[in-house]
Amino acid sequence: MVFGLLVTAVMGQRSLESAYRTTGKEVVAVFEAQREALQSCSAVLLQGRDEIGYGVVISADGYLLTKASLVLEVDGLAVTVGRERFKEVEVVAVDSAWDVALLKVAAEGLKPVEYAETSAVAQGTWVAANGATSRTRRRLLPGIISANSREIPPAGGAALGVVLKVEGGRLAIEEVAEHSGAADAGLKKGDVIVKVGGTAVAGVEEIAEALKESKAGDVVRVEYLRGEREFAVDVRVSTRGEMFQIEMDRNDMMSGDFSKRRSGFPRVIQHDILASAQTMGGPLLDLDGKCLGMNIARANRTENYAIPLEELQEIAAGLMKQVAKPAVESGE
Amino acid sequence: MGRMPLGWRRFDVSVIRLIVCFCGLSAAVAIAADGRLAVNDKLVPEGRKDLLVIQDALTGVLAKCRAATVCIEIGEGSGSGVIVSKDGLVLTAAHVSGRVGKKVKVKLEDGTELAAVTLGLVADSDAAMIRITDEGEYPFVEIDRDDSLRLGDWVFSLGHSGGFDEKRGSVVRLGRLVRIANATLQSDCTLIGGDSGGPLFDLSGRLVAIHSRVGQQLQVNMHVPMKIYLDNWEGMMGSEFLGEGPFAQKPVKGSGYLGIATEAAEDGGIRVTKVGRNSPALEAGIKLGDVILTMNETAVRSRDELRELLKELAAGDEVVLEVRRDGELKTLTFELGER
Structure with a gap:
């Protein structure tokens, strides 16, 4: 019978009806069990009526993980879990190396994500993740694991987030990038950088050399002069591509929207789901509905990255510790 | 709708109007070929x-x-390709190889670099061949010679998306065959620059098509079916330039550019008196005062003789110059630029 249907479709049409394409509704319907898992273990992040991303439910009492850069500058962030809407969302802690935020909503009895045994599944293995969402219903997009698990080094290298000029043999800050480690650490235009990571620096190349081994999220000691006084401060290192506009290449132009932060991850697994920058942050599930990782970046038209479940659990544990013991303001 | 050829970093995005010309689809679907998975004959997988x-x-x-x-x-x-014989015949796209007889580098998944040369191409359907010239035995795949692919079949694509990345490897994508036209198959395996020339396989691992171009929507990805390669096999093996554009342009004689000014040298050859900025000659390392003795093994005794030789060459052609510099002989090999 089914076979007969296909013949009809072939004879009657020159192309496959959209419902039967890989992301068509009839094919997606085969993944109903995984969709039901998404319904309970994924959260929808909203700004007003706009969906801006997804999250992973990690506790019954309302702790969620998501991609930090999706939520850090959002006013009026709301979250839907299951069918329930939460308008009070607290950003509890952030792991900037991985671009992961821990969120809290006042919920009870949520069904946390179940982790798979390992993220080391063969390429070609089916995976599923959040696609669009109706008000009450999660939708699913299927795909496969599509490349080797690996580190994604920071695009353009690691950087403090300052534009420098050499003035009379001194390295003066000309500009501080918004939301950079340098801005967070309080560096200002006119400050003169003396040492980075304990190494005296007098040129831009020497700073690059001092940061060569650094990864996004690492902290490096920066000693600087403001006026006559000398100060020292810990500065978080970020990927250059995240802080400064890097020129789009042709592949970027044909990729539609991609995640602004899409590099500088210590390890990712990769999949081919037809995702977008607005569908990151949610869980990546296997056919058992178990979590292989968390979607962290839409890199381009063909590549999406997810944090593997092993690292994700460590990140979650680290962030939960900060809940137990709020970080003490560092200061002299 | 405009289609983008997938040549990576080629900014001359020629927008190609694809003439979609559908062939009559026969009803002879019922006979499943050997090795064809039954799941392909279901509208949707059953659970x-x-x-x-x-x-x-x-x-x-x-x-x-x-x-x-x-x-x-x-x-x-860079683009992608796939080896189809033990001795290193590679199928790719015409807009990747670009021309006939050009030296290129082929990289295996493990990073091994091999010398290769472009063979023939079909300019109007984006098919091309390359031959690995380093001797050896190479891993290869079988071609689907029976045109056995049907609408809705599950297929997967491989390719070096965005260029070679040894740690990542080539990227695999799964999809279905969603449209069949005369010279084009369409799948919903997403492609991007760098994938061009890469392989599309059926679930038995047989090569069914080569990646060519994408539409604006993510789901619109075009491939050249094996039929085009099989129909033009001998011509391509014989290094012929088949068909007319849009995926490759025939080289135009006299379009080659060196970027130097010369004068006759007293003791034979011609002396370089100027080297143009951003010229192929500059890039190849030609210096002021070099005396060119031969080009492609033909003696050059005057500017006119050089001009005559260049008339027969096209942009992209390789030239071998023998020059004398400070009493020493040097050989410079490089490609002519576009005039």
Whole structure:
């Protein structure tokens, strides 16, 4: 019978009806069990009526993980879990190396994500993740694991987030990038950088050399002069591509929207789901509905990255510790 | 709708109007060819069992298909290709190879670099061949010679998306065959620059098509079917330039550019008196005062003789110059630029 249907479709049409394409509704319907898992273990992040991303439910009492850069500058962030809407969302802690935020909503009895045994599944293995969402219903997009698990080094290298000029043999800050480690650490235009990571620096190349081994999220000691006084401060290192506009290449132009932060991850697994920058942050599930990782970046038209479940659990544990013991303001 | 050829870093995005010309689809679908998975004949997989059939088939043939998938490096850009014979015949796209008889580099998945030369191409359907010239035995895949692919079949693509990345490897994508036209197959396996020339496989691991171009929507991805290669096999093996554009342009004699000014030298040859900025000559390392003695093994005794030789050459052609510099002989090999 089914076979007969296909013949009809072939004879009657020159192309496959959209419902039967890989992301068509009839094919997606085969993944109903995984969709039901998404319904309970994924959260929808909203700004007003706009969906801006997804999250992973990690506790019954309302702790969620998501991609930090999706939520850090959002006013009026709301979250839907299951069918329930939460308008009070607290950003509890952030792991900037991985671009992961821990969120809290006042919920009870949520069904946390179940982790798979390992993220080391063969390429070609089916995976599923959040696609669009109706008000009450999660939708699913299927795909496969599509490349080797690996580190994604920071695009353009690691950087403090300052534009420098050499003035009379001194390295003066000309500009501080918004939301950079340098801005967070309080560096200002006119400050003169003396040492980075304990190494005296007098040129831009020497700073690059001092940061060569650094990864996004690492902290490096920066000693600087403001006026006559000398100060020292810990500065978080970020990927250059995240802080400064890097020129789009042709592949970027044909990729539609991609995640602004899409590099500088210590390890990712990769999949081919037809995702977008607005569908990151949610869980990546296997056919058992178990979590292989968390979607962290839409890199381009063909590549999406997810944090593997092993690292994700460590990140979650680290962030939960900060809940137990709020970080003490560092200061002299 | 405009289609983008996928040549990586080629900014001269020629927008190609694809003439979609559908052939009459025969009703002879009922006979399943050998090795054809039953799941292909279902409109949708029936539950988890069928999903696993697809997954098992794909994971079972992937390693072999991956081993035969190569990155093709040409000048600044790169594309993909796939080896189809033990001695290193590679199928790719015409807009990747670009021309006949050009030296290129082919990279295997493990990073091994091999010398290769472009053979023939079909300019109007984006098919091309390359031959690995380093001797050896190479991993290769079988071609689907029976035109056995049907609408809705599950297929997967491989390619060096965005260029070679040894840690990542080539990228695999799963999809279905969603449209069949005369010279084009369309799948919903997403492609991007760098994938051009890469292989599309059926679930048995047979090569069914080569990646060519994408539409604006993510789901619109175009491939050149094997039929085009099989129909033009001898011509391509014979290094013929077949068809007219839009995927490759015939070289135009006299379009080559060196970028130097010369004068006759007293003791034979011609002396370089100027080297143009950004010229091929500058890039090749030609210096002021060099005396050119031969080009492509023909003696050059005057500016006119050089001009005559250049008239027969086209942009992109390789030239071998023998020059005398400070009493020493040097040989410079490089490609002519576009005039």
